Amino acid sequence: MLQVRGLTVRYRPEGRAEVAAVNQVDFSIASGEAVGLLGESGCGKTTLALSLLRLLPATACEVRGSIFFGKTELLGLGESELRRLRGAKISMIFQEPEISLNPVMRVGEQIAEVIRAHHPKGRQQCLDEVRALLDQLGFSDAHRIFNAYPHQLSGGQRQRAVIAQAIVCKPSLVIADEPTTALDPTVQSEILALFNDLKARFQTAFLFISHSPAILAKVVDRILVMYAGRIVEEAETTQILRHPLHPYTVGLLRCVFELGDEGAFRPRRVLPSIPGNPPGPTDLIHGCPFEPRCPERMEDCTAREPREVKLEDSRGVRCFKYGG
Amino acid sequence: MRYFFRRLIHTMFLLLGVSVLSFLFVALAPGDYFEEMRLNPQISQATVAAMRSKYGLDQPLPKRYFRWMQSVLRGELGFSFSYDTPVRPLLVARAKNTLLLTATAALLSWLVAIPLGVWSSSRKAKWLDRVLTLGTTTLLAIPDLMLALVLLLIALRTGWFPTGGLHDIRFSRLNAWGKVEDTVAHIFLPVMCLVLGSLPILFRHIRSALVEVLDSPFIRSARGHGIPEGRVLFLYALPAAANPLISLFGFSVGTLLSASLLVEVLMSWPGIGPLLVEAILARDIYLVIGAVMFSTLFLVGGNLLADLLLYLADPRIRME
Known part of the structure; x- marks a missing residue:
């Protein structure tokens, strides 16, 4: 359903040199599939998501490659066609639900606005549909969410309102950018359960962006690992958890999961982490971008960038260990 | 309450x-x-x-x-x-004229400044925005006195508008429509002068308030949901940017009585302005104090009105 080929997004921040935030990215999402995009902050995850909706800021000076949504090339659409697409066919749940709702409009009205933007219906009819949706989603506090202003709601309620807004027009793809990062753990698992419920009920495809493999493992079928604007590994969720290939993926998983541990608390144990930071957008990269932080670096690594190696079970990885 | x-x-x-x-x-x-x-x-x-x-x-x-x-x-x-x-009767009679003039001017300048400011902010740094910003900056730099004199000169040369007073001499003999027409013709010049004087300030405030709001995440998410741009601007951005503008509105109501002083004197509009100048020169002290009290009342009233509007416009304030 969604086919991204050779997508490159370059920014030109004011007064500075051009930088590539997303570099030659290929991936696809089948309809109804839930795909996770995993990586640290600053890896280009959000830029990738925004470029799918063509919502990049004005400093994005170059977008190359192709994004096919069904038979439509999104990079070739004009502003009014994009507007009809956004929210109706592809919608997005933005980071930080705290600030992605209009502070001076009732939540119910805001959700209804999305329907009105895409269907020629009256205000009352839209509001009724919103009420029906909130009930259908099984929100115990549907009435309260509907009538409240955003500041009167808790973080979890706001996030649910934002999710309702994203699915109210039954889009075929929902992009969720760190939808649970700002929430506390109990609310987090409620929201994740809601996503699983939506997946089952609406057959919506999801692109779920997160920096936490633990969260992705709970909701997605397949994971794309992103580093320095490139997709460095791609595999089914179960495979990636069982047998990660790329040293970066291994590092990320080790930060969260303890292999073969009983899960009991063990104080004063050194928490594993990946040393160093991802390269900044302006840093020059020679060879593999992960090389400076890689525990398994070899001599080849600085010579050139590894190619993507296709493995069995539609896995892919960019690392010299596997012949890239 | x-x-x-x-x-x-x-x-x-x-x-x-x-x-x-x-x-x-x-x-x-x-x-x-x-x-x-x-x-x-x-x-x-x-x-x-x-x-x-x-x-x-x-x-x-x-x-x-x-x-x-x-x-x-x-x-x-x-x-x-x-x-x-x-x-009191002296002030009330004059205040009516001043209010007619300044309220018309305020209404007009807000009606012009809001669409202009919204339009300009939505095309930030494009040529339209640049032209509007340059134009209003120029207007801001022209002293009101000069503006009034130029307008008077134009009116004199072209004869399109009467250059002073509230009504024509034959006003009492005109029918209802004629009266309206005559008032509009007489009020046009002073109103123009006040509008052109206050427009740049309003425009700049509206523009900068909107530019700030348009950068916020909820605007991006509204656009991400395909909300049409016109609704994004007027239903999302403008109400969210309204707070500082409402305070500005309250302030501008507060200065209604005094704002037109210069224009009234220059264009011989029989408002409080000329009366106050006369009173000061003649040391007619109670008249001066009365005018000052009227102005204070307006200032306080304007702020009260702004608070009331803020209360109505912003649910976050209503909560407290």
């Missing part, structure tokens, strides 16, 4: 304070209304003294203030020496 009650009491004390201060300042100024008569050899000093005592000007200041206060409570606001009547 209790908040507004508190504000009302607060306002009373404010007005009391302003009255005491303006009394003091007027008393500090040298001379009084009868100074000129004293210089006139045909009027005897005894007559002048008798008149001064008739109007109570020979009394000590606290006593004069007390007597003025009594007249305020009677609704007269003191006594005008030069018009030989209580101050």
Whole structure:
């Protein structure tokens, strides 16, 4: 359903040199599939998501490659066609639900606005549909969410309102950018359960962006690992958890999961982490971008960038260990 | 509700304070209304003294203030020496004209400034925005006096508009529609002058408030949901940017009475402006104090109105 080929997004921040935030990215999402995009902050995850909706800021000076949504090339659409697409066919749940709702409009009205933007219906009819949706989603506090202003709601309620807004027009793809990062753990698992419920009920495809493999493992079928604007590994969720290939993926998983541990608390144990930071957008990269932080670096690594190696079970990885 | 009650009491004390201060300042100024008569050899000093005592000007200041206060409570606001009547009817008659002028001007300038500001902010740094910003900056740099004179010159040369006054001489003989037409023709120049004077400031405030809001995440998410741009601007961005603008609106209501002073005098519009200038020059002190009190009342009223509007416009404020 969604086919991204050779997508490159370059920014030109004011007064500075051009930088590539997303570099030659290929991936696809089948309809109804839930795909996770995993990586640290600053890896280009959000830029990738925004470029799918063509919502990049004005400093994005170059977008190359192709994004096919069904038979439509999104990079070739004009502003009014994009507007009809956004929210109706592809919608997005933005980071930080705290600030992605209009502070001076009732939540119910805001959700209804999305329907009105895409269907020629009256205000009352839209509001009724919103009420029906909130009930259908099984929100115990549907009435309260509907009538409240955003500041009167808790973080979890706001996030649910934002999710309702994203699915109210039954889009075929929902992009969720760190939808649970700002929430506390109990609310987090409620929201994740809601996503699983939506997946089952609406057959919506999801692109779920997160920096936490633990969260992705709970909701997605397949994971794309992103580093320095490139997709460095791609595999089914179960495979990636069982047998990660790329040293970066291994590092990320080790930060969260303890292999073969009983899960009991063990104080004063050194928490594993990946040393160093991802390269900044302006840093020059020679060879593999992960090389400076890689525990398994070899001599080849600085010579050139590894190619993507296709493995069995539609896995892919960019690392010299596997012949890239 | 209790908040507004508190504000009302607060306002009373404010007005009391302003009255005491303006009394003091007027008393500090040298001379009084009868100074000129004293210089006139045909009027005897005894007559002048008798008149001064008739109007109570020979009394000590606290006593004069007390007597003025009594007249305020009677609704007269003191006594005008030069018009030989209580101050209130004088002020009310003039204030009506000033309000007609300034309210029209304020309404018009907001009606023009809002779409312009929204339009400009939505095309930030494009040529339209640049042209509008440059244009308003230029307008801002032109002194009001100059603006008024240029407009008067144009009106004189072309003869399209009358250059002064409130009505034509034949006004009383016109039918209803003719009266409206005549008023519009007379009000056009002073209104233009006020609108052109205040437009740049309003435009800049509206533009910058919107530019800030348009950068916020909820606008991006509205666009991400395909909300049409017009609705994004007027239904999302404008209400969210309204708070500073409402405060500005309250302030502009507050300055309605004084803002037009210069224009009224230049274009001989029979408002409070010319009356106040005359009164000051003639040391017609109670008239001056009355005008000052009127202005204060407007300022306080404007702010109260702004608070009320803020309360209605912003659910976050309503909560508190």
